Amino acid sequence: MKLNKLKIGKTETPGNLLLAPMADVTNLAFRLLCRQHGADLTYTEMISADALLSENRKSLLKGLSSPKDRPFGIQLVGSSPEKLREAALFVEEEYRPELIDVNMGCPVQRITGTGCGSALLNSHTLVYEIISELTDALKTPVTAKIRILESDKKTLEIAHQIEKAGASALTIHGRKAEQMYSGSSDLAAIKVVKSELSIPVIANGDVVDEKSAENTLDFTGCDGLMIGRAAMGNPFIFRRIRHYLETGEKLEVDRTRQLEDFEAYIVLLEEHGLFSSLNLRMHAHWFTKGLPGSRQIREKINTLKDGKAIIDLIRTSCEDKY
Numbered sequence: 001m002k003l004n005k006l007k008i009g010k011t012e013t014p015g016n017l018l019l020a021p022m023a024d025v026t027n028l029a030f031r032l033l034c035r036q037h038g039a040d041l042t043y044t045e046m047i048s049a050d051a052l053l054s055e056n057r058k059s060l061l062k063g064l065s066s067p068k069d070r071p072f073g074i075q076l077v078g079s080s081p082e083k084l085r086e087a088a089l090f091v092e093e094e095y096r097p098e099l100i101d102v103n104m105g106c107p108v109q110r111i112t113g114t115g116c117g118s119a120l121l122n123s124h125t126l127v128y129e130i131i132s133e134l135t136d137a138l139k140t141p142v143t144a145k146i147r148i149l150e151s152d153k154k155t156l157e158i159a160h161q162i163e164k165a166g167a168s169a170l171t172i173h174g175r176k177a178e179q180m181y182s183g184s185s186d187l188a189a190i191k192v193v194k195s196e197l198s199i200p201v202i203a204n205g206d207v208v209d210e211k212s213a214e215n216t217l218d219f220t221g222c223d224g225l226m227i228g229r230a231a232m233g234n235p236f237i238f239r240r241i242r243h244y245l246e247t248g249e250k251l252e253v254d255r256t257r258q259l260e261d262f263e264a265y266i267v268l269l270e271e272h273g274l275f276s277s278l279n280l281r282m283h284a285h286w287f288t289k290g291l292p293g294s295r296q297i298r299e300k301i302n303t304l305k306d307g308k309a310i311i312d313l314i315r316t317s318c319e320d321k322y
């Protein structure tokens, strides 16, 4: 039995499987679906502190969370300790999330160009200031998500600053920012951080199935696992990994599973007023990946405008193909 409890701040979850924050992916509907399949804790996609402090924050926050969406963390991205504090106080008051996370790992130029995401890792002082500003001001436990740096020594220095500033947990993706998504996640570097820190450390990167989940937990000794890309179009991965960690056995996966989950996703989008054709097209791409006839299904979906028509199409596809 490898599925351990996880305690971050006051939040205790029965297992230690987390859904990674992913822009355009981890909206409320997708998070609820991953939860139904066994994700213990989920994070919103990154939300810009600047945008949160602007006039049009209402549209930004539409359908951000619901009472069923628990426990969850809100991830903020920013570089000014003061603005991050203001934004965090606002979301704390408005949503009472279990955790507030700071994005210190995003390598995308649009984000690093303004000094945010992984660009923060260039300054220990700023990292320390941001986390302590938040831990001083908030009642909500604060977490951070980083990438590894060019040496274990540098990664550890940053990790220690984050811990010293009062963070309640640290997630670490075992790639350097300049790697983007190339190469593989360096489990040895994650293990070094885990062995030095007292706060919970969550391992992230390249968990794609039962074996990689088991191996990442065993090798790094981390307190939890965060799963990102492998959950896109495949929230069932949480059920599979959970079952395997609990029993040592693999679940049979029904071939209609993906399409059934896609249908459930559309229903949740509609229930929460989040339906948008653009978002649906992106998710359609992931949810139909690898299925026979997936290109035709996607092409047809692109011509449909409402959820019911898409669901009818999916049902017919399921009946035809399986």
Ligand SMILES: Cc1cc2nc3c(=O)[nH]c(=O)nc-3n(C[C@H](O)[C@H](O)[C@H](O)COP(=O)(O)O)c2cc1C
Residues within 6 Å of the ligand: 020, 021, 022, 023, 024, 025, 045, 046, 075, 103, 104, 105, 106, 145, 173, 204, 205, 206, 207, 226, 227, 228, 229, 230
């Ligand atoms: C489409 C996409 C969007 C992402 N958006 C975010 C984000 O908003 N915040 C963040 O901290 N990381 C973000 N990430 C990084 C993931 O959280 C995760 O660290 C990374 O994908 C590695 O984990 P994986 O191998 O399980 O996918 C994103 C990744 C992808 C693929």
